Amino acid sequence: MFDSLTNRLNKAFKNIAGKGKLSEKNMDEMLKEVRMSLLEADVNYRVVKDFIANIKEKAMGTEVLDALDPSQMVVKVVRDELVALLGESETSIHFKEEGITTVMMVGLQGTGKTTASAKIANLLKKKKDRNVLLAACDVVRPAAIEQLQTLGQQIGVEVYSEGVEVDALTTAKNAYQYANDNGFDTVLFDTAGRLHIDDELMQELENISKAIKPDDILLTVDAMTGQDIINVAQSFHERLNVSGLVLTKLDGDARGGGILSVRAVTNVPVMFVGLGEKIEDLDIFYPDRMAERILGMGDLMTLIEQAEEKMDKEAAEKSAERMMSGKFDLNDMLIQLEQVSKMGSISKIMKLIPGMNQMASNMDELKTDNKLKYTKAMIQSMTPYERENPDVIRSGRKRRIARGSGTQVGDVNRLISQFEKTRQMMKQMGKMQQNGSMANMDMDALANMQQGGGATLPQGMAPRKKFVSKLKKRR
Ligand SMILES: Nc1nc2c(ncn2[C@@H]2O[C@H](COP(=O)(O)OP(=O)(O)OP(=O)(O)O)[C@@H](O)[C@H]2O)c(=O)[nH]1
Ligand SMILES: [Mg+2]
Structure with missing residues (x-):
């Protein structure tokens, strides 16, 4: 980006x-x-x-x-x-103190209204503990209702629809009534799009808006359309008094002109950004973090949040506890590596760390991710006994592990020495935590960890699955 x-x-x-x-x-x-x-x-x-x-x-x-x-x-x-x-600071949805909060999604065809409706519903459900109803008010495109229903199922959010025979305005009113009767506190209305701004579309949207008086009208705009965003946003804003923007497809926007111009010209805040097709690919828009990302200062806050979200919290806590008490073994290392892979590719993560941005772009992404894969494969090629007692891994076992993971003995050596250093560091951090001092920290070990030790790997070789399953029987 x-x-x-x-x-x-x-x-x-x-x-x-x-x-x-x-x-x-x-x-x-x-x-x-x-x-x-x-x-x-x-x-x-x-x-x-x-x-x-x-x-x-x-x-x-x-x-x-x-x-x-x-x-x-x-x-x-x-x-x-x-x-x-x-835009200075983030803008949130204007939740009603009491009663049902209503959010209407509007935008041109294919900009991502339906996807954004589901993404936002999911976010409100998970992070804000809202009881959300999605209302299918796009009765123009035949498959639109089904699309929303599929997404609703995926995120466990109910979708209200009356089929294409009933007009959008009636559906919207009935959806509100349904939400009221069934204890929902938030309704998101997905509406129809048009290829161009036309009066018929605007009239329909205005009618719905007048009837349900939404707390927010969110306009989805496709970041890839560049400066055209400004014209679209202005036209919608004039008719509907848009309260926030959802800038979608930022993952495909190489230049960034739209996001940098739209707020200044329209004075409508960006509330969310879409960063991909998947449900989780939506971020609350924080102007300060975006500015820092653009300047390449990294984005520690986002990194921390992403990490927290995607890591299996319990496993992480348990493993951290063990690590701090000096009981760190290769199983723990595997848990850590798996958590890193869940967060996405290493170079993606590195881009978010201050100072690492430049390094990340110079790095061969594939190589790093391969390294992670092979390090995991090596640990997986060990017997449970070996993982718990890495000290028993001597030459014969090393050769077997290398064969099983498609690596060289030298790689296994590197993994073990990396593991040793990490274990040392964990012990020190444990002590540090006890006496509250950084003074005893082994800075070399820390530097090594930051550089990500482990294997330098042969390309194109895959870990052998058959081999791994045989190991279960071995000590
Ligand atoms: N890469 C990427 N694709 C997205 C994003 N948001 C939506 N899309 C894709 O864009 C396409 C259109 O998305 P929809 O949500 O159906 O758009 P819409 O505005 O509801 O379209 P209409 O209902 O036809 O007006 C789909 O293929 C989505 O997967 C995003 O943030 N990034
Ligand atoms: Mg749609």
């Missing part, structure tokens, strides 16, 4: 880094670079113009020019301006 924008901005900052005091000339050069990067990312030119003017005004202030490290201060100014451009 936005890789080339991030790279260009970084280049612009690099040019002034370490320059000591900044001259107006340095600054102008840097700003020119920033301006070019934004225009190239398809950000609206008026937005760019204002953005640069704001930065210049702040960056030429004494606070920056007199700072110890002016280039750092400038990055901060740019970051703050980016956050302001994206």
Whole structure:
């Protein structure tokens, strides 16, 4: 996402880094670079113009020019301006204190209304503990109701529908009544899309809006349409008074112009971003995190949240407890590795860690993920006894493990020495936790862990499954 924008901005900052005091000339050069990067990312030119003017005004202030490290201060100014451009802070759904909260989804055809309805329903159910009803008010496209029903089933949320014979307005009103009679506290209305903005569509949406007086009208816009988003958003906003945007398909948006322009031009906040086709691929939009991601500072908060969500919490806690008490064995290491794989590819994760962004893009993603796979395969090729007692793994066993996992003895050696270092570190961390000090920390071990030790692996060889199953019988 936005890789080339991030790279260009970084280049612009690099040019002034370490320059000591900044001259107006340095600054102008840097700003020119920033301006070019934004225009190239398809950000609206008026937005760019204002953005640069704001930065210049702040960056030429004494606070920056007199700072110890002016280039750092400038990055901060740019970051703050980016956050302001994206909307300062996150905007949430306007939940009613009492009664049923209603959210209407609107947007052009194929922008992702139905998908977003299900994603948001799922998020509200899981994170906000809401009792959500989905209302199928797209009676134009024949398969639309079925699509919503399938998604509803997938997330365990009831879908209200009356089929295509009943018009959207009636369905919407009845869905509200049904929610009221059956104790739902939130209704999401999925509506029909059109290829272009036309009066018939707007009229239908206006009628529904007048009847149910939604607490939120969320407009889905496809990030890949670039600056066109602005026109679409403005047209919908004029007729319907849209309260929030769902920017979909950000996973396919290489440039980022839409997301950077739309808030500034329309003044409608982005509430959610869609990052893929799956139900979980939806994030609440946090302007500060997005700004930092664009600047390549990583996104620790998102990383932590993702990690927490996807990790099997109980297993993690148990294993951590064991680790801290020094009882760390290869089974624990396997649990840890499995949790890392659940979080997604390593290089994806690394992009979210400050300072690692550049490294991640230079890295061969496949190689790293392969490394993880083979490290897992090696542990899986060990007998349960060996996993619990890694000390018994000597040459004969090593050869067998290497054969079983399609690796070399050297790889098994590396895994074992990595394991030893990790075990050492865990012990130290356990002690540290007890006496509350970082002083005893073995920094080498920590560095090694951060670099991700383990196997350097042959390509194209797969772990042998048959072999693994035989192991169960062995000690
Ligand atoms: N890659 C990606 N695909 C998405 C995202 N959101 C939706 N899609 C896909 O876009 C297509 C259209 O999504 P829908 O949810 O059916 O769009 P819609 O606005 O309801 O479409 P209509 O009901 O026909 O107007 C589907 O194939 C979705 O899987 C996203 O964030 N990323
Ligand atoms: Mg739809």
